[in-house]
Amino acid sequence: MSEPIPLLHAHSWQVSIGRLVVPLLIAGVLGLVLGHLTIWLLLVLGLHALWILWQLRQLQNWLFAQHREPPPDDLGVLSEVASFVHTRHLVGRSRQRRLVNLLRVYREAAESLPDGILVLSDSRQLVWSNAAARRLLGLDRHQHRGQIIDRLIDNRRILDWLGAAAVEPTLLDVPAPANPDLRLSLRLIPYASGQWLLVVRDISKLLQLEQVRRDFVANVSHELRTPLTVVHGYLEMMEPDQFPDCAGMITEMRHQSSRMAQIVEDLLTLSRLDANESVADEVVAVATMLGQLTREAITISAGQHQIRFDCRSRRNLKGSTKDLHSAFSNLVFNAVRYTPAGGRIDLVWEDLPAGGAGFSVSDSGYGIPAEHLPRITERFYRVSTSRSRDKGGTGLGLSIVKHVLVQHQAHLRITSEPGVGSTFYCDFPESRLTTPTPPAAPTPLLEQPKIEPV
Structure with a gap:
């Protein structure tokens, strides 16, 4: 259903129609009285056309005027059109003014x-x-x-x-x-x-604060190393058998001093990694390094886990042998530390389908809940405080791994499911890989010997 025409619009149409009909009626009467009806009608229509042209000229002058005045009135429908255009112009100008002011406010805010x-x-x-x-x-x-x-x-x-x-x-x-x-x-x-x-x-101030923090950690770690070494040395000289009443305390102090010494060593490692802006360009024989780590892990496990190393790539890495060994050993020994007896640990070095090569450590341990994965590489962050301390962890191992990988343009990925196990992936780009010229013999699968029960 169409909307009703406003009263003002209807009046303007009535005026315009009246201005045409009334002269035509007068012309018709004159034509009937004086004769020549057609001529009178054509004369009235011509005059009305001239009147319309004059109105259009008035409307044109108003539209193109530099200083906008109120719309001309007494033009019938054209006055209504001019009034509508004038209203739209005022609304558009007001909207444009608001947009310009808003843009000015945003620009001033961005400038500040x-x-x-x-x-x-x-x-x-x-x-x-x-x-x-x-x-x-x-x-x-x-x-x-x-x-x-x-x-x-x-x-x-x-x-x-x-x-x-x-x-x-x-x-x-x-x-x-x-x-x-x-x-x-x-x-x-x-x-x-x-x-x-x-x-x-x-970020200059942030980097300065970060440097202050690094210097503080490095200085404190250096200062703590000597007294801890002295304390630990004296505790080693105190045999629990000689002091049976203090045997438990001596054993606990030895354990805690060893743990503190390991924390200091890890902090010093992190400080050294933070201070190094460049990475050594050594050729790291990955298969040899991981084979040695596998044998060390088997020794630490003492037959409690099934540890397997699978080398599927002949490629080596370019970087720091010491730092890469530190990162890989942290992942391997963490897997041994947090996998229950009877569990399985798989070490794999392989080429990646998208390019590059990767080292992965999979275990059938406790697993890590999904909400802890984003923060697992933070310093001293622990998923389970009691379990980490019981296993002898310092809370810095994964942080060291992340720092080493970042320096080697590598990426750390972690997938885990509680109760099933975890997998840590170290993905290295092509720029960090090298292929030995002579073909190398495939590395045999390293696995701990199975002990048959007697």
């Missing part, structure tokens, strides 16, 4: 942000930047607008990252082009249609 923000087009042209971005990257608001960002930043690491930003959306710890003393983090965020938002943050 401490983080730098750059809007880039699909072709990486600079569309807009705030004051922090111009200060950190050394840009000029007017001179550099519309230019490709690659030509404005003289930093090869940033340019390489921009080319692969879809794979790595965040870049950490790069010197600021405008001030090398400042350290930046960059993040590229896609938005709208084919546009990018580049967020630049000054």
Whole structure:
């Protein structure tokens, strides 16, 4: 059902129709009285047409006027049209004014942000930047607008990252082009249609605080090493048989001093890893290293677990032998430590279908609940405090593993199911792999000897 026509609209149509009908009636009467009816009607229609043209000219002058005045009245339907256009114009102007004010507020807010923000087009042209971005990257608001960002930043690491930003959306710890003393983090965020938002943050103070923390941990660890060594040495000299009344206390003190010494050693290892900005480029014979770790794990297990090493790749790693041995040994010995007697532990070194190679450690241990997996590599984070301490863990092993893998551009993946077991994957890229020139004989499967019951 159509909506009723407003009274004003109906009146304007009545006026317009009346202005046509009344002259035609008068012309008809005159034509009947004086004759020549057709001529009178045509004359009235012509005059009405001229009147309409004059009204259109008035409407045109009003529409194209530089200073918008109230719409002309007494034009019938055309006055109604002019009034409608005028109302829409006022509404549009008010809306445009609100949008401009809102855009100004957003722009002023973005200008006052401490983080730098750059809007880039699909072709990486600079569309807009705030004051922090111009200060950190050394840009000029007017001179550099519309230019490709690659030509404005003289930093090869940033340019390489921009080319692969879809794979790595965040870049950490790069010197600021405008001030090398400042350290930046960059993040590229896609938005709208084919546009990018580049967020630049000054992390210099955070890195300074992190360095203070590292120095503190390293200094405290060094200072604790000597007294702990002395205490542990004296405790080793005290035989429980000589002091039967204190035998339990001596044994517990020995255990706790050994645990504290291991914590100090792990903290020193982490401090050394944090301080190393580059990794040694040694050729690491993976099969040999993992074979040795398998034999050590079998010795530690003392026949309580089924430990198996399967070497499916002839490729070796390029990196630090010491650090990789530390990472792999932490994974292997954790599997032995947290797998109940009678469980199974599998060590595998293999080529990955997507490229690269990977080392994995699978066990049939307690498993890790899903809510703990995101934080499992944090320092001193424990899934079960009592179980970890009973097994002699320090809470730093997986943190060491993560640090070593990050330095070798590798990735740590963890899958686990409580009551079934866990698998830790260390995925290494092609850049960290090397293939020995002479073909190597396949490494035999290492497995502990089975002991038949008597």
